[in-house]
Amino acid sequence: xxxxFAAVYTRELRLALRRRVEALLPVVFFVVAVSLxxxxxxxxxxxxxxxxxGVVWVCALLASMLSVANLYALDHADGSLEQMLLSGHPxxxxxxxxxxxxxxxxxxxxxxxxxxxxxxxxxxxxxxxTLVAALxxxxxxxxxxxxxxxxxxxxxxxxxxxxxxxxxxxSIPALIFGSGAVGAVDSGISASGHFSLLGAxxxxxxxIAPPATAMALRIALE
Amino acid sequence: MxxxxxxxxxxxxxxxALVNALNPWLWAVAIGLALAALYIGFFVAPVDATQGxxxxxxxxxxxxxxxxxxLYLAMAFWAAIGWMLNARMASMLARAIAPTGAMFxxxxxxxxxFWGKPTWGTWWVWDARLTSELxxxxxxxxxxxxxxxxxxxxxxxxxxxxxxxxGAVNVPIIYFSVVWWNTLHQGATISATAAPKMAQTMLLAMxxxxxxxxxxxxxxxxxxAQALAVERERHAEWVRSAAGKELQ
Numbered sequence: 001x002x003x004x005f006a007a008v009y010t011r012e013l014r015l016a017l018r019r020r021v022e023a024l025l026p027v028v029f030f031v032v033a034v035s036l037x038x039x040x041x042x043x044x045x046x047x048x049x050x051x052x053x054g055v056v057w058v059c060a061l062l063a064s065m066l067s068v069a070n071l072y073a074l075d076h077a078d079g080s081l082e083q084m085l086l087s088g089h090p091x092x093x094x095x096x097x098x099x100x101x102x103x104x105x106x107x108x109x110x111x112x113x114x115x116x117x118x119x120x121x122x123x124x125x126x127x128x129x130t131l132v133a134a135l136x137x138x139x140x141x142x143x144x145x146x147x148x149x150x151x152x153x154x155x156x157x158x159x160x161x162x163x164x165x166x167x168x169x170x171s172i173p174a175l176i177f178g179s180g181a182v183g184a185v186d187s188g189i190s191a192s193g194h195f196s197l198l199g200a201x202x203x204x205x206x207x208i209a210p211p212a213t214a215m216a217l218r219i220a221l222e
Numbered sequence: 223m224x225x226x227x228x229x230x231x232x233x234x235x236x237x238x239a240l241v242n243a244l245n246p247w248l249w250a251v252a253i254g255l256a257l258a259a260l261y262i263g264f265f266v267a268p269v270d271a272t273q274g275x276x277x278x279x280x281x282x283x284x285x286x287x288x289x290x291x292x293l294y295l296a297m298a299f300w301a302a303i304g305w306m307l308n309a310r311m312a313s314m315l316a317r318a319i320a321p322t323g324a325m326f327x328x329x330x331x332x333x334x335x336f337w338g339k340p341t342w343g344t345w346w347v348w349d350a351r352l353t354s355e356l357x358x359x360x361x362x363x364x365x366x367x368x369x370x371x372x373x374x375x376x377x378x379x380x381x382x383x384x385x386x387x388x389g390a391v392n393v394p395i396i397y398f399s400v401v402w403w404n405t406l407h408q409g410a411t412i413s414a415t416a417a418p419k420m421a422q423t424m425l426l427a428m429x430x431x432x433x434x435x436x437x438x439x440x441x442x443x444x445x446x447a448q449a450l451a452v453e454r455e456r457h458a459e460w461v462r463s464a465a466g467k468e469l470q
Contacts, residue, residue: 148388152381156371165367166385169360170392173399180403201395212388219380 004089005097012101026067027109033059034117045122052121053131053182057175060110060135061142065167067106068146069153069160071098072217076154082221091214099140099147099210107139123182130185137198138178144209145170151216173201232311234451235460241444248441255434263427276340279333280424285432287330289439290358291393293323297365298390301383311451313379316386317369318446322439324362331355350401357396361389375454 016023037055038048075081084094114135118128149167153159181194231237263281270277297319304313334352335345346352368385372378452461 152368152385158371162367162371165360166364169357169364169396170388172357173392173395176399176403197399204395208388208391212384216381216384219377219384222377 004087005093005100008084008094008097009101009104012098013104016101016105023105024109026063026106027113029066030059030063030110030113031117033062035120038121048121049123052118052123053127053179055121056114056117056131057135057138057179060114060139061168061171061175062164063110064102064106064139064142064146065149065164066160068102068143068150069163071102071147071150072154073150073159076220081217085217085221091217092210095147095151095210095213095217096206099143099213102147103140103143107143110139111135124186126185127182130182130191133195134178134181134191134198137195137202138174141174141198141202141205142171144205148209148213148216151213151220154217154220174198177201229309232309234311234314234455235458235464237311238448238451238460238464241448245441245444248437248444252434252437252441255430255437259427259430259434262423262430267423267427268421273341276337279337281427281431283330283333283337284428285435286326286333287355288432289435290323290327290330290355293319293326293439294358294361294386294393295390297323298383298386301379301386305380305383310454311447313383314447314450314454315443316382317379318443318450319439320362320366320369321446322442324359324366326435326439327355327359327362331359350397350403353403354397354400357400358393361393365389 034055037051041047041051072081075084085091111132114132115128118131123131145167146163149163150159152166153163156162177194177197181191181198184191184194231240259281263278267278269275297316300312300319301316303309304311304316331352334355338347339345365382365385369378369382372381452464455461
């Protein structure tokens with residue numbers, strides 16, 4: 001069982017390594033999108049410090065959603081998705097491996113880029129550390145939910161926009177607790193409550209999203 | 223139709239006949255109760271001590287908000303039934319509920335905005351209940367967008383069911399996270415545990431309006447489900463005979 005997980009996971013990573021520029025596009029989008037905010041809102045450090053955590057979170061959310069649209073679409077187009085589902089391995093396992101690979105390729109670079117982006121927005125070191133920890137817990141939630149959206153919209157004409165419309169409302173709790181953690185640290189409170197809730201949310205999403213993704217894939221390929 | 227079973231009206235032909243029989247009554251109830259509720263709400267109910275006459279929008283606002291939440295659960299329920307039992311009519315019912323639910327959500331937001339202007343001095347605040355109602359509207363819109371962009375009817379029904387169920391599981395999580403995030407809205411006036419803090423006439427008007435909205439929702443959802451059934455089964459014999467009967 002874990003062999004099937006590892007096979008799907010390493011295959012995704014290998015494919016990403018062969019299309020390096022494409023794999024880096026979400027991070028580039030993330031950096032460009034965040035740097036639009038000082039231009040749009042104004043360069044005053046006080047203002048930027050207040051909105052920094054929210055801006056980073058929203059841009060990470062959008063970067064995940066934009067990149068997840070292709071998670072199943074390419075495999076669906078060349079028929080390999082059907083072969084994976086016919087292989088006899090549980091589809092839930094394949095869905096989890098896909099989500100894990102998406103996080104490794106897109107989510108982890110976003111977490112790594114976040115401190116740099118935070119510096120541009122004049123965040124304090126304590127706030128930066130909290131932001132990274134919150135993103136570390138929160139971005140897997142986005143990959144799991146995004147995988148479900150990608151499976152539901154598989155093969156549809158307006159899949160990209162539709163996926164965002166479907167998944168953004170569901171990812172609002174992650175956004176609230178993720179940026180709330182930074183706000184708590186900024187106002188001198190411990191962020192442990194936010195981290196606990198983010199962790200609980202991650203566990204719940206990890207339990208619900210892969211089976212739902214598997215069902216959506218079966219429905220789409222019927 | 224000698225013996226009635228729980229699945230009797232799962233057949234689109236029988237559902238069609240049932241709706242034809244029920245709908246005039248539902249409309250009568252909806253209009254009659256709405257007129258009664260509006261009369262009591264505007265002429266009998268006393269002026270509020272602090273909010274003056276502006277509170278009277280509550281007679282539309284609160285029933286619409288209730289219906290918006292209940293209809294989402296009803297939609298998820300029928301979508302799940304349609305998916306698990308392969309019941310065509312249940313899936314059509316779920317699709318038929320979505321636009322009405324979205325409409326009530328919008329009405330609740332709209333009337334809340336009109337109520338907020340005189341009492342809070344602003345059209346909109348990012349308070350927990352307003353925000354979660356707005357997110358509910360997004361969930362409805364997502365469901366409608368998903369089922370209408372899938373050309374294959376069966377896939378649309380099933381994918382919609384997956385989304386509606388995941389959404390229904392998430393609704394409490396979203397609600398409580400938004401409550402945690404911020405709250406400024408006045409506390410709930412009606413709760414199951416405490417005695418209502420409203421005048422009896424106000425409560426009466428609100429309950430009558432709720433029943434009227436229920437009847438309206440049933441009538442509109444049934445008519446829409448009827449239309450979906452006729453559209454999907456246009457080649458079936460019962461549609462021909464029903465159409466023939468109505469032309470005579």
